[in-house]
Amino acid sequence: MKTIKGGITAVPGFLASGIYCGIKKIKGPDLALIVSSDPCTAAGLFTTNRVTAAPVRLTQNHIKSGRMQAIIANSGNANACTGPRGERAAREMAELTARQLGIATEMVAVASTGVIGKPLSLRAIRNGIPSSVKILRRDGGRNAARAIMTTDKFIKEAAVRLKIGGRTVTVGGIAKGSGMIHPNMATMLAFLATDVRVKPALLRAMLTSAVNRSFNMITVDGETSTNDMVLCLANGRAGNPGFRESKINRAKFQAAMDAVCLKLARMVVEDGEGATKQTEIRVRGAANFRQAKTIALRVANSNLVKTSFFGADANWGRIMAAIGAAGVKLNPYRIDLSFDHVPLVKNGVGLGKAADRRATRVLKQQSFSLTIDLHGGTASATAWTCDLTYDYIRINAAYRS
Amino acid sequence: MKTIKGGITAVPGFLASGIYCGIKKIKGPDLALIVSSDPCTAAGLFTTNRVTAAPVRLTQNHIKSGRMQAIIANSGNANACTGPRGERAAREMAELTARQLGIATEMVAVASTGVIGKPLSLRAIRNGIPSSVKILRRDGGRNAARAIMTTDKFIKEAAVRLKIGGRTVTVGGIAKGSGMIHPNMATMLAFLATDVRVKPALLRAMLTSAVNRSFNMITVDGETSTNDMVLCLANGRAGNPGFRESKINRAKFQAAMDAVCLKLARMVVEDGEGATKQTEIRVRGAANFRQAKTIALRVANSNLVKTSFFGADANWGRIMAAIGAAGVKLNPYRIDLSFDHVPLVKNGVGLGKAADRRATRVLKQQSFSLTIDLHGGTASATAWTCDLTYDYIRINAAYRS
Numbered sequence: 001m002k003t004i005k006g007g008i009t010a011v012p013g014f015l016a017s018g019i020y021c022g023i024k025k026i027k028g029p030d031l032a033l034i035v036s037s038d039p040c041t042a043a044g045l046f047t048t049n050r051v052t053a054a055p056v057r058l059t060q061n062h063i064k065s066g067r068m069q070a071i072i073a074n075s076g077n078a079n080a081c082t083g084p085r086g087e088r089a090a091r092e093m094a095e096l097t098a099r100q101l102g103i104a105t106e107m108v109a110v111a112s113t114g115v116i117g118k119p120l121s122l123r124a125i126r127n128g129i130p131s132s133v134k135i136l137r138r139d140g141g142r143n144a145a146r147a148i149m150t151t152d153k154f155i156k157e158a159a160v161r162l163k164i165g166g167r168t169v170t171v172g173g174i175a176k177g178s179g180m181i182h183p184n185m186a187t188m189l190a191f192l193a194t195d196v197r198v199k200p201a202l203l204r205a206m207l208t209s210a211v212n213r214s215f216n217m218i219t220v221d222g223e224t225s226t227n228d229m230v231l232c233l234a235n236g237r238a239g240n241p242g243f244r245e246s247k248i249n250r251a252k253f254q255a256a257m258d259a260v261c262l263k264l265a266r267m268v269v270e271d272g273e274g275a276t277k278q279t280e281i282r283v284r285g286a287a288n289f290r291q292a293k294t295i296a297l298r299v300a301n302s303n304l305v306k307t308s309f310f311g312a313d314a315n316w317g318r319i320m321a322a323i324g325a326a327g328v329k330l331n332p333y334r335i336d337l338s339f340d341h342v343p344l345v346k347n348g349v350g351l352g353k354a355a356d357r358r359a360t361r362v363l364k365q366q367s368f369s370l371t372i373d374l375h376g377g378t379a380s381a382t383a384w385t386c387d388l389t390y391d392y393i394r395i396n397a398a399y400r401s
Numbered sequence: 402m403k404t405i406k407g408g409i410t411a412v413p414g415f416l417a418s419g420i421y422c423g424i425k426k427i428k429g430p431d432l433a434l435i436v437s438s439d440p441c442t443a444a445g446l447f448t449t450n451r452v453t454a455a456p457v458r459l460t461q462n463h464i465k466s467g468r469m470q471a472i473i474a475n476s477g478n479a480n481a482c483t484g485p486r487g488e489r490a491a492r493e494m495a496e497l498t499a500r501q502l503g504i505a506t507e508m509v510a511v512a513s514t515g516v517i518g519k520p521l522s523l524r525a526i527r528n529g530i531p532s533s534v535k536i537l538r539r540d541g542g543r544n545a546a547r548a549i550m551t552t553d554k555f556i557k558e559a560a561v562r563l564k565i566g567g568r569t570v571t572v573g574g575i576a577k578g579s580g581m582i583h584p585n586m587a588t589m590l591a592f593l594a595t596d597v598r599v600k601p602a603l604l605r606a607m608l609t610s611a612v613n614r615s616f617n618m619i620t621v622d623g624e625t626s627t628n629d630m631v632l633c634l635a636n637g638r639a640g641n642p643g644f645r646e647s648k649i650n651r652a653k654f655q656a657a658m659d660a661v662c663l664k665l666a667r668m669v670v671e672d673g674e675g676a677t678k679q680t681e682i683r684v685r686g687a688a689n690f691r692q693a694k695t696i697a698l699r700v701a702n703s704n705l706v707k708t709s710f711f712g713a714d715a716n717w718g719r720i721m722a723a724i725g726a727a728g729v730k731l732n733p734y735r736i737d738l739s740f741d742h743v744p745l746v747k748n749g750v751g752l753g754k755a756a757d758r759r760a761t762r763v764l765k766q767q768s769f770s771l772t773i774d775l776h777g778g779t780a781s782a783t784a785w786t787c788d789l790t791y792d793y794i795r796i797n798a799a800y801r802s
Contacts, residue, residue, distance in 0.1 A: 048726075048728075049722060049725035049726050050724075050725040050726075050727075050728075050729065050730065050731055050733065051721045051722060051724060051725030051733040051749075052725070052733075078718070080718065080721070080722075081717075081718055081721050081733070081746070081749055081750060081751065082750065083734070083748070083749065083750040115716075115718060116716075116717075116718020116719065116721060116722060117717060117718040117721070117746075117750075117751040118751075224722070224725075224726040225722055226718075226721070226722050226725060303704070303789075303793075303797075304797055307793070307794055307797035307798050308797065308798065310794065310798045311797070311798030313798065315516075315517075316482075316517075316518060317479070317481060317482055317516060317517020317518040317627075318517065320452045320481070320482050320517060320518070320627070321450060321452060321481075321517060321625070321626055321627050323451075323452060324450035324451040324452025324453070324625075324627060325449075325450050325451075325625040326451075327449075327451075328451065329451065330451055332451065332452040332453075332482070333484070345482070345518075347484070348452075348482055348484065349482060349483065349484040349518075350482065350518040350519075388704075388794065389794060390791050390794050390795075392704075392708070392794075393708055393711065393789065393790060393791050393793075393794060394791075396704070396705055396708035396709065396712070397708050397709065397711045397712030397714065
């Protein structure tokens with residue numbers, strides 16, 4: 001497997017575009033279109049929030065068939081909590097796209113991100129979709145990636161290429177963050193494309209597995225949005241042999257999907273609202289994955305821990321408190337902590353001022369890891385988070401104005 | 402029941418003191434002592450954090466008998482994650498206090514609050530405890546309240562007086578916040594005293610009930626500390642008739658305890674780290690109390706909601722998203738939201754710009770309520786929270802330095 005340039009249109013058979021259609025107050029790309037030349041096998045994962053946006057419900061419905069050919073996504077407006085009017089707007093987005101492309105409405109996925117509760121401008125959508133279709137390009141992935149951004153500061157693309165049964169297979173994707181980021185999706189959209197040949201049920205299982213170790217292990221602010229979705233479309237062009245025959249091929253493709261998801265997920269954390277640094281939180285020695293994950297995410301979500309990262313303060317007591325607050329049975333006197341390769345706590349007790357000073361140097365880096373060893377089993381989990389800063393407050397105290 | 406001046410020493414038979422003994426880096430009261438002239442019935446509730454401080458474990462052990470006569474508490478150091486040395490320090494605090502007072506070690510409760518992981522200065526404790534005992538005063542409650550403060554900006558005291566079976570009964574208490582504040586205790590200490598005559602099991606049940614509707618319904622930052630405790634000592638001096646005979650008397654005393662706990666809890670929120678405003682979050686129309694509570698606390702803990710309160714932005718979409726993220730089954734299209742008496746959302750949909758403007762005016766107040774009506778049942782719950790501000794970051798990015 002090798003990393004290649006580009007994102008979703010690095011995959012043969014996919015076209016994309018990104019334009020400004022008038023949804024955002026401040027001019028900037030706000031409508032993304034991704035189209036496959038052929039009908040695709042499709043899988044999707046959606047927010048666990050009980051308050052779901054209209055496009056989420058529509059796409060959940062359309063993807064039931066396991067077939068899909070296009071994704072239309074807007075930024076600047078979440079089309080959430082918009083009532084029947086919002087439902088109609090989401091449906092119209094799908095219908096207009098389908099009509100312009102000459103495909104069935106059910107083959108179109110709809111996604112939205114942005115402010116909640118404001119009506120979506122149908123005028124913008126009606127003007128925008130025909131223009132989007134007109135400028136579809138084989139290298140339009142980057143424009144599409146830009147058009148799904150809200151408070152994101154940089155474009156998020158990833159792609160890998162590998163050989164499966166002698167055939168070249170590509171997996172590519174784009175994503176957007178960057179607030180309301182928490183497991184079980186966030187205000188996070190991620191669209192993946194691949195030319196692999198795969199059945200819908202297997203694609204879904206593999207996407208779930210990849211998302212569980214990537215998008216579901218990142219957090220910016222512990223918030224879960226109404227609009228999150230991860231979609232994957234597979235057009236089958238690679239003509240690889242079926243996965244049923246070869247576990248090795250399946251593992252190879254899973255690794256490719258994992259790599260693309262993880263790269264995109266880590267970019268979302270890196271671009272977390274107001275973030276100045278990223279931390280990889282590794283929990284080791286847990287009784288099982290679920291417990292390791294619970295602890296990793298509890299620490300990753302602790303405002304006090306995240307603020308101490310911002311201040312480059314090796315305040316490990318807050319980390320111990322966050323571990324203890326996870327509700328997992330453990331023996332505090334067996335816990336070891338270290339930042340990168342600097343041990344800080346041994347058997348639940350601090351290693352002293354010299355260790356604190358060395359750890360502080362690590363915390364001044366833009367990126368570092370925190371390893372938590374529970375010495376209570378063999379399971380592990382890794383989560384990614386960013387620091388909590390003045391800028392997070394600044395951005396979110398005045399988001400709508 | 403009437404509110405009276407003072408706090409814990411408003412209760413007949415209780416003495417207290419607060420001094421500086423050398424634990425805090427910056428000189429300020431850091432050792433509090435509360436003593437009853439007579440042995441008391443005692444009840445305590447402790448942090449649910451799996452990583453508990455040495456004084457928490459010691460006090461849990463001592464209170465098993467249901468009898469207690471003194472509380473020794475220090476601020477400036479949590480004596481948490483301090484290993485066997487910390488265990489010895491906590492024990493020594495109890496032993497020294499007991500020896501000076503001429504009572505059994507098991508009659509002394511020990512509490513600590515402050516930075517985690519630093520050894521507690523035994524020298525300070527050894528010098529401080531004899532001095533504390535010497536200056537015990539009948540009006541020393543305020544000094545004790547001051548001596549348990551960490552980043553708190555004001556003293557937290559409350560007291561009420563009522564008649565039970567013709568006898569005058571007093572309930573008084575003190576508390577400290579103000580970061581790591583989250584249900585199931587926080588870095589929160591609260592000490593209550595009363596002269597009521599009550600059995601240990603009943604005192605515990607009544608304290609639990611009061612705490613569940615007060616200290617367990619407040620949040621500053623979603624953090625649960627290693628050191629939280631709420632203690633209540635009852636010396637029986639009031640000579641009231643037993644509660645077994647009268648449900649009315651029991652209800653009257655419960656109301657008094659509730660009032661003192663709630664007043665202290667609300668002061669903790671008001672003094673939340675960096676807080677500029679307080680919000681009462683009322684959830685109505687839930688299927689049961691547990692669900693109402695889960696939603697109230699999910700909203701109360703949302704960084705995005707709290708930051709929008711700081712910015713006086715009536716961004717109700719974030720509130721809807723937080724409600725949906727609570728994991729409670731609900732129908733979003735039945736939800737109504739209002740700030741104080743200003744309706745903002747009806748049946749899950751916003752009421753428009755004029756309503757937003759009116760709500761913004763409410764949000765500019767220092768204190769307001771948010772009412773969430775789920776229209777899905779008859780249960781309700783109320784939580785209290787504060788806004789998330791630049792000052793929270795400033796305080797916590799540099800707490801130890």
